[in-house]
Amino acid sequence: MTTKPGKPLPHLTPTGTCWCGCAKKVGAGSFFAPGHDKVAEAALLAAEYGSSVAQLLHAHGYGPGHSVSARAVAEGVWRKCPSCAYVGAPASIANHTKRGHAPAPTEQV
Ligand SMILES: [Zn+2]
Numbered sequence: 001m002t003t004k005p006g007k008p009l010p011h012l013t014p015t016g017t018c019w020c021g022c023a024k025k026v027g028a029g030s031f032f033a034p035g036h037d038k039v040a041e042a043a044l045l046a047a048e049y050g051s052s053v054a055q056l057l058h059a060h061g062y063g064p065g066h067s068v069s070a071r072a073v074a075e076g077v078w079r080k081c082p083s084c085a086y087v088g089a090p091a092s093i094a095n096h097t098k099r100g101h102a103p104a105p106t107e108q109v
């Protein structure tokens with residue numbers, strides 16, 4: 001699943017082999033063999049940021065004083081729940097509002 005970011009990103013074209021680097025053949029239009037996008041994401045995090053999302057956020061200038069989720073909303077790729085502080089991708093918001101608004105102590109994306 002991809003969302004359209006607010007800033008321009010280079011146009012990437014699937015090459016027919018998995019972009020995680022495993023050299024598996026994948027179908028036209030796919031970058032990854034099933035699940036390998038998550039593997040690549042975890043490997044990147046491990047290799048570049050010590051598997052720490054805090055390090056990842058810090059490297060991009062985000063942190064407790066600069067909310068990355070607020071940025072996502074500002075960029076228009078995420079939405080804020082009209083009834084509470086929950087933010088997420090439009091599909092997550094749809095799920096979230098379907099569940100109603102009993103105050104939950106931890107709302108996860
Ligand atoms: Zn792969």
Ligand SMILES: [Zn+2]
Nearest residue numbers: 081083084086
């Ligand atoms: Zn809500």
